[in-house]
Amino acid sequence: MAIAAIDRAPTAVPTELARGRGGGGPAPKRTVVAYGFWIFILSDMVMFSALFAAFAVLRGNTAGGPTGAELFDLRSVFIETMCLLVSSYTCGLGALSAERRQPARFLMFGVATFVLGAAFLFIEATEFARMVAIGAGPSRSGFLSAFFTLVGMHGVHVTGGLIALIYFSAQVITIGLRTAVLRRLLCWSLFWHALDIVWVGVFTLVYLMGDWH
Amino acid sequence: MTNGHDRVFDDRTPGVEEYESTASYLSYTVGLVLAILATIASFVVSQTDLLWPPGIPVGLIVLAFAQIGVHLVFFLHLGSGSDSTNNILALAFGVLIVFLVITGSVWIITNLNSNMMPM
Secondary structure (H helix, E strand, C coil): CHHHHHHHHHHHCCHHHCCCCCCCCCCCHHHHHHHHHHHHHHHHHHHHHHHHHHHHHHCCCCCCCCCHHHHCCHHHHHHHHHHHHHHHHHHHHHHHHHHCCCHHHHHHHHHHHHHHHHHHHHHHHHHHHHHHHCCCCCCCCHHHHHHHHHHHHHHHHHHHHHHHHHHHHHHHHHHCCCHHHHHHHHHHHHHHHHHHHHHHHHHHHHHHHHHHC | CCCHHHHHCCCCCCCHHHHHCCCCHHHHHHHHHHHHHHHHHHHHHHHCCCCCHHHHHHHHHHHHHHHHHHHHHHHCCCCCCCCHHHHHHHHHHHHHHHHHHHHHHHHHHHHHHHCCCCC
């Protein structure tokens, strides 16, 4: 009897009253899922903070090797930044289209997000290859180890995000924008926006402050 | 319980879309414009003497925080939902840990470096 009442609660209680703080009945599943994913994102941020701390501590330890000011090409960093920023924008518009049940628009924005994210990764990989080719690889100095770990970890996250985007877009095509798929897309867009926030820290701390020093 | 009517609402609470959809194209566009402005300002400040040179790192950090704020409000829509209290509390805890890890490390290692024997 009690269990049946709990089962029925989401439909029986007006959801505007459910604030996720215990009052007014259980929060909608979507809110709970987004909250759980938000906790994951914050724990990912804590992981990144350790890498940022390592970089901040090791940035001066160039061991006689090249410094950031000598290595970084700010023009390509600026293009990378714009790619990721605009991809965050198209990702947001895609999530909005998905929420409004417009699969064709979602896929259009999804393709734009993918292309911009892939462009970001391509520029980053080209920069890494150029640095390794001139002998400034991760094993050259403490500074470069920290640099490749931090920026590379961000790149790994972007790669994972792109793979997930392909996967969820395939789900939209095959099974449609049903609620479970919609929740995954919501979480995915949170992840993608969070990567852009991490990148703000990267280009400020690593590239701009490195160039200024 | 298992008739067709209930099944429709199995996965989705009614009314969710009406009140959750606080986001709009406009909000994302405003966010994009503000974020682009902050990014351009960061690059300009780091490359020119527009700012008093010793203040450049502080200026860059301020711009970065401003841009992160723009992302949180306009892209992640923090604070606009009725359920945002938990999200903001979790964010505050995350920011605390990030702050402790980064400033703690920099503080300790700077202190250590300045106490090293000159090489």
